Amino acid sequence: MEKVVLKTEDGLDIVGDYYDLSIEKRGVLLLHMMPKDRKSWWDLAIKLEDEGFKVLAIDLRGHGESIGGPEGYKNFSDEEHQKSILDIQAGIDFLKFLGIDLENIVLGGASIGANLALQYASMHSKIKKVFCLSPGLNYRGIKPLEFITNFNSSHNILIASSLDDVYGNGLSNANDCQIIFENIPKDTNKKLIIYEAAGHGTDMFFANKENEPDLIQEIIKWIKT
Secondary structure: OEEEEEEOOOOOEEEEEEEOOOOOOOEEEEEOOOOOOHHHHHHHHHHHHHOOOEEEEEOOOOOOOOOOOOOHHHHOOHHHHHOOHHHHHHHHHHHHHOOOOHHHEEEEEEOHHHHHHHHHHHHOOOOOEEEEEOOOOOEOOEOHHHOHHHOOOOOEEEEEEEOOOEOOOOOEHHHHHHHHHHHOOOOOEEEEEEEOOOOOHHHHHOOOOOOOOOHHHHHHHHHHO
């Protein structure tokens, strides 16, 4: 694994971990949830690397070692959070510089990172695969129902959530994910996994999910299909 520093379109330094033991031209870009950072993807990233993918996990602006981190995000406006879409572009540009075509880049995100992944993919039709852990109907003004109708039969969307992931108002993230899933066009290749008690975002990797599918293995299987 190699630490890299990327420059965004608006001139910010974004830090990432780049995993690469493969000569194949397939890439995965990973976007963390709040208040985590790029290290939260470690367990998935090393297994994806073993499967032949070049993997880049980045600290979004205001998080981790990126500009404004590790806790600058706490004072961000919604507009500043939404500018993290430029961090994704910097990550995509890094993978493209390595010779990976956009069609061979998978986006993965957790929580607000999942919403950002859906948004970016909806804006770039050549991105064909996105996996989303605990996306929500509205994270800091990033609202999937406003753009997921852009997906079509060429897209592959995996969503995972858990019934015990409950907001302060008593509603569950699983309900949000069900609504998002149902509003993705029917001709899209889509899959929804709902756990009983696995938590939020990348925390779902470590929960005791007896008699339920292992999320890391589900992601790998889905990406390789």
